Amino acid sequence: MRKKQKDKSFNDLPPCVAEYINLVIKLMRYRRKVRDEVKTELAAHFEDALKDCKDDDEKEKKAQKLITEFGDAKMLAVLTRRAKRRCRPLWQTIAVRSFQALGLLIACFIFYCFYISLGTPTIAVNYIEQMTHLARPVADEALNAVPLYTKAFELYVKLPPLQEERGNQIYLLDEIIVNFSLSDLSDEYLSALRRWIQDNSETLQSFTEATQKPYCCWNRSGFERFGEINEYENMGFLRNLASLMCWRAIFKANDKYHKEALDDLLTCYQAGMHLKGPRLIREQNTGLYIQQYFANSAITILSNDPADRQELKNFQDALEKLMTDDTFLINYDVERFKSLDFIQRCYTDNGKGSGHLIPGRVREFFAEYDRSSSGRVIPGDVEEFLVDNYGKESENLIPFLWEFQYIILNKKSPANKVLDRGFLLGISIAGADRREMCRAFQRCFNDLQKEVNKTPFHRRKESRTGGYDISMLNNLTDASYYTRARYWPVWYFKDILEYVGETPHLTQCKIEALISVLGLLRYKQEKGSYPDSLNQLLANEYIKELPMDPYSDKPLVYKRTDEKFTLYSVGLNCVDDGGRMDKDEQENPRTWADNDDVVFWPKQLMRIRRRRIR
Amino acid sequence: MKFERELLKGVAPVVVLEILSRGAMYGYQLSEAIENRSDNILTLGKGTLYPLLYNLEAKKLVKGKWEEAQNGRKRRYYSITSKGKTQLAKQKQQLGSLYEGLGLVFGAGLIPA
Numbered sequence: 001m002r003k004k005q006k007d008k009s010f011n012d013l014p015p016c017v018a019e020y021i022n023l024v025i026k027l028m029r030y031r032r033k034v035r036d037e038v039k040t041e042l043a044a045h046f047e048d049a050l051k052d053c054k055d056d057d058e059k060e061k062k063a064q065k066l067i068t069e070f071g072d073a074k075m076l077a078v079l080t081r082r083a084k085r086r087c088r089p090l091w092q093t094i095a096v097r098s099f100q101a102l103g104l105l106i107a108c109f110i111f112y113c114f115y116i117s118l119g120t121p122t123i124a125v126n127y128i129e130q131m132t133h134l135a136r137p138v139a140d141e142a143l144n145a146v147p148l149y150t151k152a153f154e155l156y157v158k159l160p161p162l163q164e165e166r167g168n169q170i171y172l173l174d175e176i177i178v179n180f181s182l183s184d185l186s187d188e189y190l191s192a193l194r195r196w197i198q199d200n201s202e203t204l205q206s207f208t209e210a211t212q213k214p215y216c217c218w219n220r221s222g223f224e225r226f227g228e229i230n231e232y233e234n235m236g237f238l239r240n241l242a243s244l245m246c247w248r249a250i251f252k253a254n255d256k257y258h259k260e261a262l263d264d265l266l267t268c269y270q271a272g273m274h275l276k277g278p279r280l281i282r283e284q285n286t287g288l289y290i291q292q293y294f295a296n297s298a299i300t301i302l303s304n305d306p307a308d309r310q311e312l313k314n315f316q317d318a319l320e321k322l323m324t325d326d327t328f329l330i331n332y333d334v335e336r337f338k339s340l341d342f343i344q345r346c347y348t349d350n351g352k353g354s355g356h357l358i359p360g361r362v363r364e365f366f367a368e369y370d371r372s373s374s375g376r377v378i379p380g381d382v383e384e385f386l387v388d389n390y391g392k393e394s395e396n397l398i399p400f401l402w403e404f405q406y407i408i409l410n411k412k413s414p415a416n417k418v419l420d421r422g423f424l425l426g427i428s429i430a431g432a433d434r435r436e437m438c439r440a441f442q443r444c445f446n447d448l449q450k451e452v453n454k455t456p457f458h459r460r461k462e463s464r465t466g467g468y469d470i471s472m473l474n475n476l477t478d479a480s481y482y483t484r485a486r487y488w489p490v491w492y493f494k495d496i497l498e499y500v501g502e503t504p505h506l507t508q509c510k511i512e513a514l515i516s517v518l519g520l521l522r523y524k525q526e527k528g529s530y531p532d533s534l535n536q537l538l539a540n541e542y543i544k545e546l547p548m549d550p551y552s553d554k555p556l557v558y559k560r561t562d563e564k565f566t567l568y569s570v571g572l573n574c575v576d577d578g579g580r581m582d583k584d585e586q587e588n589p590r591t592w593a594d595n596d597d598v599v600f601w602p603k604q605l606m607r608i609r610r611r612r613i614r
Numbered sequence: 615m616k617f618e619r620e621l622l623k624g625v626a627p628v629v630v631l632e633i634l635s636r637g638a639m640y641g642y643q644l645s646e647a648i649e650n651r652s653d654n655i656l657t658l659g660k661g662t663l664y665p666l667l668y669n670l671e672a673k674k675l676v677k678g679k680w681e682e683a684q685n686g687r688k689r690r691y692y693s694i695t696s697k698g699k700t701q702l703a704k705q706k707q708q709l710g711s712l713y714e715g716l717g718l719v720f721g722a723g724l725i726p727a
Contacts, residue, residue, distance in 0.1 A: 037680075037690070038664070040688055040690075041640075041641060041664065041689075041690050042664070044640065044641070044642065044687050044688070044689050044690075045641050045642045045645075045660070047687060048642035048643075049642060066660065069659065069660045069661070070659075070660040070661040071659060071660075071661035072661070075661065076661045076664075076665070079661070079662075079665035080664060080665050080668065082665070083664075083665045083666075083667075083668030083669045083671075083672060084668055086668070086669060086672030086673075087668060087671055087672040
């Protein structure tokens, strides 16, 4: 169709003219409408000039002459284009220039994105070596407990899920914890527990040998993910082994083998010590929890059937000796190195990528929340995170976030892949660069290290919430959405930074309470009655110092009643509620509830939780 | 006659405006008119004529309008605008002064023998 129109516009003009005009039009490289107008005008010119020619030969000659007069086709095309451009109205010029500028910006942006995508991480500092140096006082691998713990992990036989039939309904017994009353367990359950302990005798042997080693340090090759899977698995195993060891102690005590039972508990305490000091937060926290298992189990054993005074004294002496080498303060040095190592593995260092977060590594940040086997983020965590940190109005963001999670973690279709890339690139560009992020994390850790020395009571006096006072996070709370978006990794790891919370103080309090209970039981056995006060116990050298309550910064509350006594902490509300412990709907004591006290003695045994499954 | 390019460059727009001030014309007509009226002394290159017309149009000194001839061929007629007329008057005055100045410098020598 276009060919026909072209032919018509040249009518009877010689082919050389058509060729010349077409060449000019082609070289003009301008809008079609303008080119068509120029073509018509030039064709009309040639037609008028050649109209008087008598034959084709003359026409051809004259056409050639005219073409020579018109001159070089390229020059004519260039001059015409320039002149026609000047004819454009102002609005059109502005629009064209704006589009050109926009195009240029987009091109620059694409180039920048490409430049960022090219970046690779630079491992500038060997943080792993520094971490290992802190966690391992001697390089002799024969003194490392890890191979023996690993052997114990391999030998470990799991406790099968226990079901219980009551009437027509079947219940699944929840995770066993050492606070349960043995009398609440059925014979079937008790025999299953005994079998579990028996099946793991080699496991516990290896575990015990491991605890005798002077240090425990896992070999690391670098933190490609913020939360390493091995880290979770190892700590999970250790908690299981500690729980197993505590159960064995409870059963041994029940069978009147008090010395062996208390030795098992001390083994458990030593396992907790292995994980404390300059180590990862998760490791230190596991160490603290293992020591809480120890304290709970010891109180359970003592409340069921206290051993004789010599066994109690030996146990107390051994525990006090271990405590002199123990620490209850969280050390953030290793966690700081871990964060810095993770940052240097996720960010580029100037050059290509210009210090930005590498888009392909963004997903690793979310891996911390990716705990489920399906690979999906736990939705509750993210929703809670949003509402807690961005306010109630951020609930509107949740549907978007769901989509975001879906794209980030479950990319399947090509469209999702494109969106995924876009998101990752956007996050990378919007975020602070490597240096800024390192500074932010350093500031957080500096503040955290100062904060952990304060007792919960001290913190509650300083701030209304009693939370950690981290200036970086406080500044971000008051900052604009843009600043918060820039430092989203810090914001995202807020919970992880505050992961340990008050656990160190609670653990220390429990252990000190246990030592006091040991002293009180010994006092009773030797003097025939309990002392009037803890000071009396201290004065008679049954304890070396008074047990302190981190929620009052005063000694724990001791009350003697006839032939019994109560020992408790005022609890999270920092108010003495007279030793009252709140109970949940299953009549189990609510430990560390915010409206009551925490009673260490008499032992608050729990009833086993049953979940109906059918 | 073949003029130095730079010499003709400043005069060509005035010549085109002058011719168009006498009536609207299309490209070929204009080219012929310049040659005829200058007795073939001023021959504006064809490759220069159309870009020149487009430039004058951009400056709003002339305006173009498409019209259909009897043979069905469309032609673009150019006519001088009021702005073009003002510009022409101004340039004509300048040319007169230039001519007067040149006459004084060259005297009779300016007119070829």
